[in-house]
Amino acid sequence: VEDQRARWERKRSRTAKELLETEHRYLEQLDLVLTYFVTILKAKGTLKPAVLETIFGPLESLYSASHVLSLHLEKGNLGPGLENFCQSLDLYGQYAENLEQANKTLKEQVRKNKSFRRFKKLQETRPQFQGRELEDLLPLPLQRLHQYKHFFRDLLENTTPDTAEYQKLAKTVKSVCEVSHWVQDIFNKRENSFQLLRVQKLLKGQKTQVLTPGRWYIREGWLSVVPSKGEELKRRMFFLFSDVLIAAKPCHPLHLLNSNKLSCQAVYPLHQCSVDKVFGHTWSQGGLLSLSFPHKTLLLMSSNQQEINDWYRSLTAAVR
Numbered sequence: 001v002e003d004q005r006a007r008w009e010r011k012r013s014r015t016a017k018e019l020l021e022t023e024h025r026y027l028e029q030l031d032l033v034l035t036y037f038v039t040i041l042k043a044k045g046t047l048k049p050a051v052l053e054t055i056f057g058p059l060e061s062l063y064s065a066s067h068v069l070s071l072h073l074e075k076g077n078l079g080p081g082l083e084n085f086c087q088s089l090d091l092y093g094q095y096a097e098n099l100e101q102a103n104k105t106l107k108e109q110v111r112k113n114k115s116f117r118r119f120k121k122l123q124e125t126r127p128q129f130q131g132r133e134l135e136d137l138l139p140l141p142l143q144r145l146h147q148y149k150h151f152f153r154d155l156l157e158n159t160t161p162d163t164a165e166y167q168k169l170a171k172t173v174k175s176v177c178e179v180s181h182w183v184q185d186i187f188n189k190r191e192n193s194f195q196l197l198r199v200q201k202l203l204k205g206q207k208t209q210v211l212t213p214g215r216w217y218i219r220e221g222w223l224s225v226v227p228s229k230g231e232e233l234k235r236r237m238f239f240l241f242s243d244v245l246i247a248a249k250p251c252h253p254l255h256l257l258n259s260n261k262l263s264c265q266a267v268y269p270l271h272q273c274s275v276d277k278v279f280g281h282t283w284s285q286g287g288l289l290s291l292s293f294p295h296k297t298l299l300l301m302s303s304n305q306q307e308i309n310d311w312y313r314s315l316t317a318a319v320r
Contacts, residue, residue: 005160012158019151020073026144027070030063033137036123046116047109054105055138057098058091062141065091078155079165082172089179092145096183100190102138142183149176192216199239204251208264216242219314221307226288226299233301237262240314244269245291268293275315277308289315 038056041047047055065088072081109116124133156169195217200210218240224233225247239246248262268291278288278299287308291298302308 008158008160012155015151015154015158016073016076016078019155020070022147022151023066023070023073026140027063027066029137029140030059030066032128033134034060034063036126036128037120037134040123041119044119046119047113051105051109054098055102055109057095057102059095059141061088062091062095064088066144079168082152082168086172086175089175092141092179093182093186095141096186099138099142103135106135106138145176145180145183149173149180152176199246202262203246203248204258204261204263208246208267210239210241210246212243214242215244218242218318219310221311223311224301226301228297228299236265238300240311240318242318243271245273245315245318268296268298270315270319273315273319275312275319277312291315 033056038052038060041052065085069081069085072078072084110120111117120134123129152169152173156166156173159166159169196211196215199217199220203210220237220239222235223238225236226233234249236247236249239248245268247265247268249265251258251261251263253259272294274292276290276292278290286301286303286305289300289308289312291300300311302311
């Protein structure tokens with residue numbers, strides 16, 4: 001038991017030391033943004049207060065929270081440090097929610113505001129920045145949140161369970177994980193919106209509504225449709241979402257407006273669909289999927305075995 005405790009203590013000391021060292025580096029990087037951008041921009045009035053707030057969000061509050069944490073860590077007061085830190089964790093979620101708008105506003109200001117563009121370029125050439133741009137530094141708090149999760153978990157694993165500090169660490173790990181899920185959820189929704197919009201733009205006209213609330217993009221790819229009456233195979237692009245499967249074909253290459261777009265051929269709702277794998281049609285090179293709908297059966301083929309397996313998994317998961 002004594003040996004185990006000694007091992008835990010050694011690992012814990014190493015983790016605490018690494019946490020403090022990386023916290024100092026993180027604070028230095030945040031300090032660059034606050035000193036050379038936020039403080040000077042406020043004093044000069046180059047950006048309107050609302051624009052400044054949109055670009056940098058709660059960065060000053062995040063810096064303060066981390067600064068207080070580092071002071072506690074330096075003194076070895078992990079418990080009080082964590083209690084204080086947990087109270088400011090929501091700031092990371094708020095920062096993540098604001099980040100997309102922050103990047104948009106920053107791009108806009110660089111494009112439109114000549115004096116800000118010159119100022120930004122000048123600040124980024126300072127040796128302290130080491131060739132990094134403001135855009136590289138803005139995602140730092142969210143990267144740091146991910147690191148916190150691992151550091152606090154390691155500390156928890158190497159702390160004796162019957163101590164008060166263990167309880168505080170367990171509470172911190174739970175809180176950090178909750179905020180991490182919140183942040184991940186924000187990014188997943190953002191990525192999904194981007195994919196829905198991209199597919200909507202790929203399809204000719206506005207007849208097919210891809211942008212539907214609650215819909216999730218899953219995958220896309222070319223598959224061959226096997227006709228029922230011995231005609232030749234039809235190659236189609238399929239888009240799979242959480243509720244529908246969309247089949248599309250390329251528009252005519254010489255079309256004035258839509259040569260690089262796809263024309264929607266059919267939208268298949270998945271709520272009454274069943275998916276089966278059909279073997280023996282392609283001599284082990286690829287395969288055939290059968291999709292049964294109330295009034296239609298769709299046979300989809302690919303010569304790539306891996307591709308058919310992936311589509312089968314994705315379709316059965318979507319239908320389920």
